[in-house]
Amino acid sequence: MSTGKRKRGGAFARAGLRPAPKGRAIDAAALATVQALLGDRPRRPDLLIEYLHLLQDHNGHLPVAQLNALAFELRLTPAEVYEVATFYHHFDVVKEGDVAPPPITVRVCDSISCHLAGSDELLDSLRDALGPGIRVIPAPCVGRCDGAPVAVVGRNPIERAGTASITDAVRRHHVEPVIPEYPDYAAYRANGGYALLAECVSGARSVEDVIAQVEASGLRGLGGAGFPVHRKWQFVRSAPAPRCVAINADEGEPGTFKDRFCLESDPHRVLEGALLASWVIGASALVIYLRDEYAAVRAILEREIAALTEDPPCPLPPIQLRRGAGAYICGEETALIESTEGKRGEPRLRPPFPAQAGVFGWPTLVQNIETAYWLRTILQAGPESFRDRGLRGRSGQRYFSVSGRVRRPGVYLAGNGVSARELIELAGGMADGHELYAFLPGGASGGILPASLADEPLDFDILAPYGCFIGSAAVVILSQHDSVKDAAHNLMRFFAHESCGKCTPCRVGTAKSEVLMREETWNLPVLQDLAKVMSDASICGLGQAAPNPFRSVLRFFPQELEP
Amino acid sequence: MSGVDGATPGAPAAAGVNPLGPQGAETSVALLEARLGWGRHAPTGGTVRFTLNGREIEARADETILQAAERHGVSIPHLCYTEGMRPDGNCRACMVEIDGERVLAASCARRPTPGMVVHTGSERALHSQRMVLELLVNDAPQPPSLETELGYWAAQLGVRAGRFPMRSQPVPDLSHPGIQVHLESCIQCTRCVRACREVQVNDVIGYANRGSSAKIVFDFDDPMGESTCVGCGECVQACPTGALLPSLSLLAG
16 A cells, blocks of 8 residues: 655665655645644644544645645644544545545434334435435434434534435535524624623622522433532532633534523523533633534534624633534543544543542533533522422423433423423323333433333432432433334444454444344343443543443343343 | 623634634643643642442542542553543543443543542443453454453453454554554554644644544555654554554664
8 A cells, every 4th residue: 555655766775775765755735735824733643633624625625735734834744644543433434545435425323212213224225315426324313312313414413304305405405404493693792691690790799699590400420410509519619729710512412402491592502501500610711612513512612602792791721612513522531631632533541530639630611501501590590590490399391302202302491300201291292102111311322211110200319219310300201102122223333333442341342232233132141231330430531321221121121021 | 880790792803813723832821721620620739538349439520520530449451541641531441430420431431529429340330441441452353462451441341352244454564663553453542643642742643534444554554664652662652453553673672
C-alpha cells in the first residue's frame, strides 16, 4: 500500500539511504486547503474535533493528506489525529486509493423505538430503492423516538420515514434540517428572561441563597444519575479556581428526546440556567457539548449565543459550543470532558471526579440540559413550585420521553412518582391493537419491567429492587406483539456499537454478549458470567448498565427463554 | 458580586489566560498530576494504614493498592500496568473489592485511603479477574506462551479459552525490518501507545477506531515499516502478549 510519501529513488535508494524522513510528507495542496479552511482560527489541539468537522463538511469525508496537514498545523502527530478521527462515527477517513463515500448518507435509526416501528425493513427497502450511489447505514438513536421510524438524510431528520419520503428528500437534495419555531433572544428577554441572572450577577441575590433554594426544591441531575444538584455545586465551588461548567447536550440514551425538546422549545431558558450554574460555581468558562445529531439545535444555539453575547444582560463568562461527532459515550461526563479536550471520547477513571479535575484539569461542573432548564422556574416561582409536583410521596417533576406502542408518543411533563400506566394515558393510551406487555423505564440502560409493575411509581432510587432505574426517564412501551428477548438483543447491539473500546469487560463483553444473544437459545451460564464482569468491572456506566436488559429478561420474562 | 476563591463569577478569565484551552505545559502537567494523584492531588507524605485481605498494612502515601499489596506479598493479576509506566486502568485484570463501593476498583490506579478495607481474593473480585483474563485469552490465536504476561496470569488463575465466539483476526504486519506486528495477539492494553507517546515521546503509535474494532495503529494505520517509526523497540519491550516482537532476522543475526 502506498502511503503517499516521497518516492525513494536514484542514488539514495541504491546506497540504501532515504532522501526524506520516514512517513508521509506534507502535501502542499492539502496544506493549502486546510490553512484556508482554518483561516485565523487558533491552532489549539483541543479544537481538533471542530476542525475535523470543517474538513468533513468541506470534502464529505476526511482525506488522509488533509489529516496530515491538520496534524502539522495543530502541532499534533499523525497518530493523535488519526485515533481521534476514527473514534467518531460521523467522520469518514479516506486513505489514498480508497473510495470516498457518496455525497449523501442516509442514516436509519435502528435503536429500540425505531426498531419496534420497523427500522430493519426500512433499511432494507431504502438500500434497494436508493441504490449504490447513496450510502444507507444503520445508526444509533437520533433522539426523535416520537417520530419513529426516523431516517436522517444528510443532516435532515425525517420522522415516520418511509421509502417514498426518504427517496423524495434525497432526490430534492433536502439535506439540511428544518429549524423549528422558538422564542429568540429578544422574545425571551421581553418575557422577563435573564432578569434573574442579572439579579444574581449584580449581587441582589447571594450564591448561598440560590443554593439553598435549589436544595429545597429537591432538584437532582436529570441526565440520569440523579445526583443532588446543590451538592454537586458545593463540591465544585469549594475546589480551587479556575473552574468550568460543561453542559451536557449529548443526549443519546435510546428513547430519550426531552433535552432536544427543551432546547428547541426554549433555548434561552437552558442558557440562562447554564449561566446561573456558572455564576454559582464561579466558572471562568462555559462549554456546551452538543451531539451532532441535533443539527437544528446547533443552528439555534449558534444564532442565540451570538445574540446573547452581542447584547449581554450582565457580564458573562466566555461561552463555547462544542459539536459532538456521533458517539453515545460522550454523554458520559468524563468522556464528554475528554472529547471537549479534542480527544477520543474515552471515560476517565474516578477518582479524581470532574468536580476535582475536569476539563483541562479544572474543577468542572457537568450539568444536563433539563437540569439547567428548571433552574429559572425554581428560583423565580420558588422551590415548592417544583418540589410539590411530586406524586405518591415523591418530590419534583421532570419531562418524560414516552415512545413505543402508544397512540401519541412525545415529551410529557409529570411529577416524579408517576406510573408507567399514567404516562401511557398521557400519551393517549396504547396504540390500536396493542396491549401493554412490558416497558423500559429508563432507556437502553434502565432495564425492562413487565406490565404487572406498570402501577409502580417511577423515580430515582425506587426501581433498584427490580434491578432497574429511571435514568433519563425514557419510557418505551412494548406490547403483546413485541419480544422482550428481541428488545434485549437490540439494546445489547446498541451497547456493543457504542462501547468506546477502552476497558476489556465492556469492549469484549458487549461484543461477545451481542453475538451470543443472536442465538435462538441463550447460553445462560456464559451470558450471566459476562453480565457480572461487565457490571462489576467496567470503567463507566455504559458497560456497567449494558447487562440490565438481559437480566430483566431472566427475571421477569422467563417464558420467552423456553424453547 | 460574590466571588469564590478569588474568581469573579460572570467575568472572563484573567487577561492573558486562554478562557478555554490548554494552558501549555502547565495545564498538561496539572492534568496528569490530577489523574495520577500526584502534585496537589497527592496525599502529603507519610503512610496510609488500610486493611488488605483482613490484615492491616501500611502503604506509602504515593503507592497504589496494587503496589502496596505486592510489597506485602499479595500478588494481583495485571496487564495494562507495568512498573514505571502511567497506570491506565483499562484491562481490568487487577480488580479488587473495596468495602462500601458499588463496583470493583482497578487496584493499579487507586490509592488506598486511611481505613479502606480491600479484598483482592473475594469471590466477586476473583470472578472479574478471571473473566477478564478468559476474555483476553479467548481471542488469542493460540494459548499464550507462559513467557508472556498474559500467559503467566492465565496459568496462575487457571483460566482457559473456548467458551466464547472468537473475534475476527487481523493479518500480521511484517513490513518493518526490526519489529513484527501481530495484532491477532493484541489485548488493547495500550502499553505500546504509552511507551511510544509518553516514554519515548515518538508518538507514532495510536489507538484508533472504537469498541471491538479498536486497534493499535502506526501513524494513519500505515504498515509499521512505512510509518514514522524509528524502531527504538520501546513498544516491543512494553508489550505483555507478544503482539509486538523483534523480527526473526534480528534474532537470527
